[in-house]
Amino acid sequence: RDKSSILLPPALPGKLPFFGHTHKVIRNFTNMQELVKHAANDCAKQGGVTHLVFGRDLYYLIVDPQDAFTASNACLRRHYGQNFAENWMGKGIALSTGDVWKYHRKLLNPAFTLPVIHGFLDVFNSQSKKLADSLEPHVGKGSFDHCPYLLNNSLETFCVGTFGIDAFNDRESLQEYMDAVHKMVIIIMDRVLKFWTHNDFIYWLTGLKKKEDDVLKIIYSLADAVLQKKKATMANEGSNINTEFDITGTKYKPFLDLLLELSKNGALTDKQIKEELNTIVATGFETVSNQLTYTLLQLGAYPEVQEKLYKELLQVLGPDRDVGKNDVNKLVYTNAVIMESLRTLPSIPIMLRCVDNDVRLKNYTMRAGSCCLIFPLACDYDQSWGARTDQFHPERWLEGDFKDDKEFAAFGLGKRSCIGKTYAIVSMKVALAHLLRRYRVKADISKLKMKYEFVMRPLSGHEISIEKRT
Numbered sequence: 001r002d003k004s005s006i007l008l009p010p011a012l013p014g015k016l017p018f019f020g021h022t023h024k025v026i027r028n029f030t031n032m033q034e035l036v037k038h039a040a041n042d043c044a045k046q047g048g049v050t051h052l053v054f055g056r057d058l059y060y061l062i063v064d065p066q067d068a069f070t071a072s073n074a075c076l077r078r079h080y081g082q083n084f085a086e087n088w089m090g091k092g093i094a095l096s097t098g099d100v101w102k103y104h105r106k107l108l109n110p111a112f113t114l115p116v117i118h119g120f121l122d123v124f125n126s127q128s129k130k131l132a133d134s135l136e137p138h139v140g141k142g143s144f145d146h147c148p149y150l151l152n153n154s155l156e157t158f159c160v161g162t163f164g165i166d167a168f169n170d171r172e173s174l175q176e177y178m179d180a181v182h183k184m185v186i187i188i189m190d191r192v193l194k195f196w197t198h199n200d201f202i203y204w205l206t207g208l209k210k211k212e213d214d215v216l217k218i219i220y221s222l223a224d225a226v227l228q229k230k231k232a233t234m235a236n237e238g239s240n241i242n243t244e245f246d247i248t249g250t251k252y253k254p255f256l257d258l259l260l261e262l263s264k265n266g267a268l269t270d271k272q273i274k275e276e277l278n279t280i281v282a283t284g285f286e287t288v289s290n291q292l293t294y295t296l297l298q299l300g301a302y303p304e305v306q307e308k309l310y311k312e313l314l315q316v317l318g319p320d321r322d323v324g325k326n327d328v329n330k331l332v333y334t335n336a337v338i339m340e341s342l343r344t345l346p347s348i349p350i351m352l353r354c355v356d357n358d359v360r361l362k363n364y365t366m367r368a369g370s371c372c373l374i375f376p377l378a379c380d381y382d383q384s385w386g387a388r389t390d391q392f393h394p395e396r397w398l399e400g401d402f403k404d405d406k407e408f409a410a411f412g413l414g415k416r417s418c419i420g421k422t423y424a425i426v427s428m429k430v431a432l433a434h435l436l437r438r439y440r441v442k443a444d445i446s447k448l449k450m451k452y453e454f455v456m457r458p459l460s461g462h463e464i465s466i467e468k469r470t
């Protein structure tokens with residue numbers, strides 16, 4: 001069938017003959033969050049599905065919640081732009097596709113369940129206290145940028161949680177790994193934005209490929225060293241993995257051990273294990289830390305919400321007790337605050353997928369060979385979220401009758417949604433529990449500017465000030 005005979009949804013405003021929307025996207029490369037916001041709003045105004053043409057590619061933009069769900073489940077392959085991270089994450093679950101993805105996802109799911117994540121609670125508690133300590137010099141000193149503190153702490157938590165105590169003990173390699181991860185993120189984003197480097201030969205010519213290779217060597221050598229050491233220990237102690245470690249009286253099983261257990265019968269090769277470990281760090285650390293940056297900012301801007309949260313923390317945990325596994329579900333308002341932050345400022349504002357076969361939506365059919373952009377932000381601004389959807393109002397999560405997980409899109413929708421959702425929510429609860437009992441936060445959210453680089457990064461206006469709670 002002639003693809004062009006399939007009816008297109010309305011075009012996003014600004015389409016030019018021949019150029020499509022390319023000029024619009026290029027003009028906004030450095031201000032992508034505005035483009036994301038406007039595109040989502042225009043799409044909502046035009047009935048929930050629109051189209052955009054960038055270069056030679058046709059994109060469907062989707063904010064309608066039902067169509068977003070259909071598209072998420074029907075289009076499982078990620079957009080080629082995300083493949084620039086492939087040298088880092090390899091064919092780990094975030095980037096693989098087809099049967100490889102299905103097999104790995106099924107294998108890894110058990111490592112992300114609530115009982116397993118409970119095993120990380122002591123790591124979360126000790127890391128959150130460390131984070132609170134690191135902010136202490138800013139008490140009463142006016143506003144400051146809390147993002148780098150959160151980013152570094154989150155990356156460290158991920159390294160410890162992923163690779164284990166050995167990596168944590170070797171501070172130098174850990175720091176080297178963390179620096180390499182930061183550099184890798186910059187290199188990938190640089191390549192995404194400089195479209196002329198998308199061509200492999202030009203990428204190599206510009207010297208960027210060499211830079212990437214050097215950084216990757218560091219990233220993989222740490223993963224390799226830890227894996228080989230763990231395998232040697234296993235060989236000495238028999239095939240059983242008995243690896244619960246103690247840091248500050250802490251018992252936990254790093255993802256490395258969980259993966260080795262899950263692939264006891266050789267289900268994963270060493271290379272695949274390293275790719276999955278790097279995937280966990282790459283996909284997790286910045287999404288969590290940026291989300292926490294926004295949550296603190298929102299709490300600072302909405303003091304009445306902060307006081308309610310503080311009361312719940314005191315009631316459930318008292319003034320300084322750690323969060324235990326029986327507390328996690330009792331922190332109901334804390335949970336509502338996190339969900340509301342994800343609804344209003346999701347750290348992943350777009351899901352980008354390839355349309356491999358024609359996909360029937362409610363009113364249109366997406367053509368095979370095109371791409372689609374699914375917006376969680378606009379889906380969650382849908383009026384069925386109740387009144388004042390543009391306001392930060394955690395109570396909406398407690399007032400019953402709100403949407404279920406199936407339509408809440410901040411962690412993605414359907415089969416390929418976020419595997420780390422439970423990790424993210426529990427770790428953020430613990431961080432808030434320690435930070436908010438120690439400090440009162442103040443902030444002005446009205447000047448917040450962010451940039452879109454697959455994750456939404458705070459650019460300016462996100463500073464907070466802190467005072468010690470007595």
Ligand code: HEM
Nearest residue numbers: 093094283284287288291348351410411412418419420424
């Ligand atoms: C607030 C924190 C987080 C947010 C907002 C978030 C959001 C998302 C979203 C929206 C997707 C789906 C993307 C798509 O459909 O194209 C996703 C996928 C994924 N996330 Fe998260 N995430 C968070 C934390 C984490 C954490 C902590 C981990 C790891 C421990 C993680 C690991 C992953 C992985 C591996 C995928 C790919 C899953 C697959 O393709 O099967 N995420 N995340």
